[in-house]
Amino acid sequence: MDISILVNLTYIAASILFIVGLKMLGSPDTARQGNLLSASGMLLAVVITLLDQNIIDYKFIAGALLAGSIVGYFAATKVQMTSMPEMVAIFNGFGGIASLLVGSAEYVVSSLDNPALMGAIYLTVLIGGLTFTGSLIAYGKLSEVISGKPFLYKGQQFVNGLLLLAILLVGVNMIFVQGMISPNETLILLISLAFVLGILFVIPIGGADMPVVIALLNSFSGLAACAAGFVITNNVLIVAGALVGASGLILTNIMCKAMNRSLANVLFSGFGAVSDSNSEGSEEQGEVSPISALDAYLILEAASSVLIVPGYGMAVAQAQHAVRELGELLEANGAEVKYAIHPVAGRMPGHMNVLLAEANVSYDVLVEPEDVNPIMETVDVCMVIGANDVVNPDAKENEDSPIYGMPIIEVDNSKTVFVLKRSMASGFAGIQNPLFFKSNTRMLFGDAKESVSTLVSEFKG
Amino acid sequence: MESQIILLIFILVLSIFLGVELITKVPSTLHTPLMSGANAISGITLVGAVLSSGSSEIITIILGTSAVFFASINVVGGYLVTNRMLGMFKKK
Numbered sequence: 001m002d003i004s005i006l007v008n009l010t011y012i013a014a015s016i017l018f019i020v021g022l023k024m025l026g027s028p029d030t031a032r033q034g035n036l037l038s039a040s041g042m043l044l045a046v047v048i049t050l051l052d053q054n055i056i057d058y059k060f061i062a063g064a065l066l067a068g069s070i071v072g073y074f075a076a077t078k079v080q081m082t083s084m085p086e087m088v089a090i091f092n093g094f095g096g097i098a099s100l101l102v103g104s105a106e107y108v109v110s111s112l113d114n115p116a117l118m119g120a121i122y123l124t125v126l127i128g129g130l131t132f133t134g135s136l137i138a139y140g141k142l143s144e145v146i147s148g149k150p151f152l153y154k155g156q157q158f159v160n161g162l163l164l165l166a167i168l169l170v171g172v173n174m175i176f177v178q179g180m181i182s183p184n185e186t187l188i189l190l191i192s193l194a195f196v197l198g199i200l201f202v203i204p205i206g207g208a209d210m211p212v213v214i215a216l217l218n219s220f221s222g223l224a225a226c227a228a229g230f231v232i233t234n235n236v237l238i239v240a241g242a243l244v245g246a247s248g249l250i251l252t253n254i255m256c257k258a259m260n261r262s263l264a265n266v267l268f269s270g271f272g273a274v275s276d277s278n279s280e281g282s283e284e285q286g287e288v289s290p291i292s293a294l295d296a297y298l299i300l301e302a303a304s305s306v307l308i309v310p311g312y313g314m315a316v317a318q319a320q321h322a323v324r325e326l327g328e329l330l331e332a333n334g335a336e337v338k339y340a341i342h343p344v345a346g347r348m349p350g351h352m353n354v355l356l357a358e359a360n361v362s363y364d365v366l367v368e369p370e371d372v373n374p375i376m377e378t379v380d381v382c383m384v385i386g387a388n389d390v391v392n393p394d395a396k397e398n399e400d401s402p403i404y405g406m407p408i409i410e411v412d413n414s415k416t417v418f419v420l421k422r423s424m425a426s427g428f429a430g431i432q433n434p435l436f437f438k439s440n441t442r443m444l445f446g447d448a449k450e451s452v453s454t455l456v457s458e459f460k461g
Numbered sequence: 462m463e464s465q466i467i468l469l470i471f472i473l474v475l476s477i478f479l480g481v482e483l484i485t486k487v488p489s490t491l492h493t494p495l496m497s498g499a500n501a502i503s504g505i506t507l508v509g510a511v512l513s514s515g516s517s518e519i520i521t522i523i524l525g526t527s528a529v530f531f532a533s534i535n536v537v538g539g540y541l542v543t544n545r546m547l548g549m550f551k552k553k
Contacts, residue, residue, distance in 0.1 A: 018502055019479065025495050026487045032547040035498050039540040042505065046536075049508045055515030060526040064514065068533025075534070076541035084546075088497050091539055094531040095503040101528035102506055105513035105521040116466050218496055218503075225506040230469055232509045238469055239476045240505040246480025247499040251492060343489055350492030357549040363490055364552055 003053060010048040011236035017041025018240050022247070028363050045236050081358045082315045085347040089138040089214050092221045096131025099124050099224035100191065106231050107187055118175045120230035122190065126167065128224040129194025130201060135217050137202040138210060142347055148207025160200060167193050205267065208389070211348045212255045212266045219248025251349050258343035260395075260405040288424070291442035293451055296418055297458035303380035303416075305336045307372060309409055310352055311345050313386020313422075317448035320359035323385060326452050327361065329459040335380075338365050340372045340409045342390035369409045382411040384419045384435075385448050392433045402431060417441045420448045494546045501539025507532035 018041045024034025050061070079087045103124030110117055140146040170190050173180045181189070205213055222244025229237025256263050300306065308327065314320055327337045339356060346352040353366055372379070384391050387409075394401035395408045411417050412435055419436060421443060435441055444451050487495050510532050513525025 019483065022480075022483045022495075022499070022502075025491060025498055026483070028488075028491060028547075028550045028552070031491055031494060031550065032544065035494070035540065035543045035547055038498060038502060039544075042502070042507075042536055042540070045505065045508055046511065049511050052512060052515070054512065056517050057515060057522075060522055061511055061514045061529055064526045064529035065533050068530045069537040072534040072536065072538030073541060076538040076545060079542060081546070081549075084493060084497070084542075087538075087542065088493075088500055091497070091500050091535050092503075094535045095500065095506060098504070098510055098528040098532035098535065099506045101524045101531070102509040102513055105516075105524035105528065108520050108524070109516070109518055116463075215496065218500055221500065221503040225503050226473065228506050228509050230466075232512060233465060233469065234508060235469070235472055237505050237508060238473050240502050242473050242476035243480040243483070244499045244503040246477050247484040247495065250481060250484045251496060254489070254492075341489070348493055349496060350489055350494070353490045354493045354546050354549065357546070357551070360549075360551065362552050363550050366490055368489060 003051060007048050007051065008235070010044055011234070014041040014045035014048075014236050015239040017044065018243060022243060081355055082318075083143070084351060084354060085210065085214060086139050086142045088348060089135050089142060089217065092214070092217045093132045093135030093139065095221035096128045096135060096217075096224050098128070099221075099228045100128030100132060100194070102228045103128060103231055104187060104191070107183070112178050112183060115175050117231065120227055122171050122174050124224060124227040124231055125187070125190050126171075126194045126197075127220055127227055129191055130198035131217055131220040131224055133195045133198030134202045134213075134220070135198075137199055138213050138217060141202070141207055142210055148210075150206040151203045156204065163193065163197055163200065167197065201267070209259075209266050211344055211346075211351075212252055212259075212263070214348050215248050215251035215255055216263075217248075219245050219252060222246075222248060255344060255349060258407060259403075260407065286437045288436050288443050289441065291418070291444055293444065293454040294458065296442065296444055297455055299416060299418075300330065300335075300381055300455065301333065301459070303330070303335050305378065305380050306330050306338075307376075307379045307382045307411070307414065308337065308339045309382055309384045309387050309391060309411055310339060310341070310356065311385065311387025311390060312347060312351075313388070314448055315346065315352075315355050315386070317386060319385060319449035319452050320355050320361075322449055322452040322456060324356070324359040324361050326456050326459070327365075329456060333459070338367050338372065340369060340382075341366050342369055342387070342409055345387060345390055369407055373410045373413075376410050376413040377415075379414040380416065382414040382417045384411060384417060385452070386420065388433055389431070391435055392431070393435050393438070394431070394433070397434075411435065412438050412440070415440065418444050420444045420446075420451050422447060490550075494543050494550075497539055497546065498543040501536055501543060504532045504536035504539060507536055 017037050021034040021038030024030040103121045107121045141148045222241045226241025330337050341352045391411045393412050395403045395406040510528035513521050514529050
């Protein structure tokens with residue numbers, strides 16, 4: 001049998017494994033097997049590719065595969081779950097640069113008079129390049145190597161417009177005209193422009209909007225692989241790339257809906273920078289009522305339903321294990337305990353769920369805002385731990401607020417709200433929260449982990 | 462060439478629709494593993510990288526080998542970290 005038929009049949013099998021694997025990722029019971037299936041599809045695709053008769057020398061492939069695998073292994077096993085968003089961001093970037101390199105490698109050896117091929121290479125290099133630098137900036141913002149604040153300057157639109165025009169002209173030159181500048185210059189110019197585009201695309205976006213950006217870059221890394229599939233006319237790259245592209249776009253859309261904003265608004269508005277002036281207007285909030293851990297314990301002890309609302313602050317304080325312990329003690333005390341998770345809590349879609357899973361919280365007690373909001377009046381105590389913007393009543397009540405219209409967890413409708421907070425500093429979005437001043441709100445100041453641990457020892461004592 | 466391109470576009474369009482159908486059903490609890498798992502799949506560009514790395518032109522070998530390195534970080538790291546995360550999801 002012709003080897004190329006065998007190779008292509010194997011690519012079909014690999015595609016099936018990716019599809020079934022993704023389908024199985026849809027339920028917590030089967031997700032782990034699904035991931036294994038998807039990984040075996042990848043192994044199959046790579047191994048069969050090694051049989052390709054055009055491969056002359058294996059030593060470079062083997063060396064790079066080994067080196068990459070070692071780096072990947074250590075990154076995956078050492079990373080803290082709180083740092084998952086950075087990790088996914090940087091991996092997106094690696095996928096992007098790999099596609100860019102594949103596109104470039106094809107460009108330098110192929111004949112230039114094939115517009116379809118040139119178009120595919122153009123898209124691969126462009127998307128791969130902007131995914132790479134965009135992901136590096138997202139990584140920097142998430143790990144706070146660079147400021148999470150949106151970076152805005154005068155004439156931004158104009159600069160972006162010029163950049164897009166230049167990218168378009170390079171494309172026209174590369175695909176249709178040729179010869180305006182030499183092929184090597186064209187490639188280097190295109191790569192540089194793509195890199196600059198990636199930087200300028202992510203730098204104006206604030207830290208709070210990073211979940212959207214990671215989801216979008218995730219989609220781009222898939223689309224880059226997909227475009228590379230057109231370059232080397234390979235079906236499995238197209239199928240796998242398109243699946244990832246679609247997945248990233250859906251997650252982007254879910255994130256935007258959870259913040260009640262359009263994608264264009266997230267990408268171009270520089271949230272936070274504009275809202276600073278608004279927050280000054282909402283003064284005269286009144287006094288906050290602090291509560292001691294002992295008094296909080298007495299209220300919790302009498303509660304029959306408790307809703308825990310965790311945010312990224314809980315993860316920063318590493319309080320999730322103490323929170324889980326408190327939850328178990330409350331349950332033993334006869335209370336019903338649920339965890340309400342907002343889609344944009346944490347720094348990437350589903351981040352909070354992973355952090356709680358790590359702390360051994362069963363996934364069937366995690367609920368979404370639309371499940372708890374209708375029954376909020378029946379909840380005795382809401383414990384807001386390290387969350388801020390996702391429980392901000394301004395989203396419902398204050399039309400001037402930059403987060404007005406965003407779906408929130410309506411903890412202010414419950415009987416009592418405890419807010420665990422280090423100080424009165426504002427949230428990630430940098431806006432005031434009137435929840436703290438409501439009559440049914442009690443502030444439990446201090447480090448979240450310490451406060452929760454004190455409550456735990458009260459229950460035990 | 463033209464008919465081949467059309468066929469590839471056909472595959473692309475069907476795959477996108479399939480992807481949308483598959484992913485819409487994933488609950489929000491699993492969005493992070495979904496993302497890192499999908500991220501690992503995007504490392505499929507490794508297949509193209511291997512082909513470039515094994516060529517005879519010195520420049521393609523350099524570009525291809527670097528691509529193999531980056532893509533294999535993406536693939537190996539992506540799958541392992543997804544597996545690690547999913548191992549934490551338990552039900553009482």
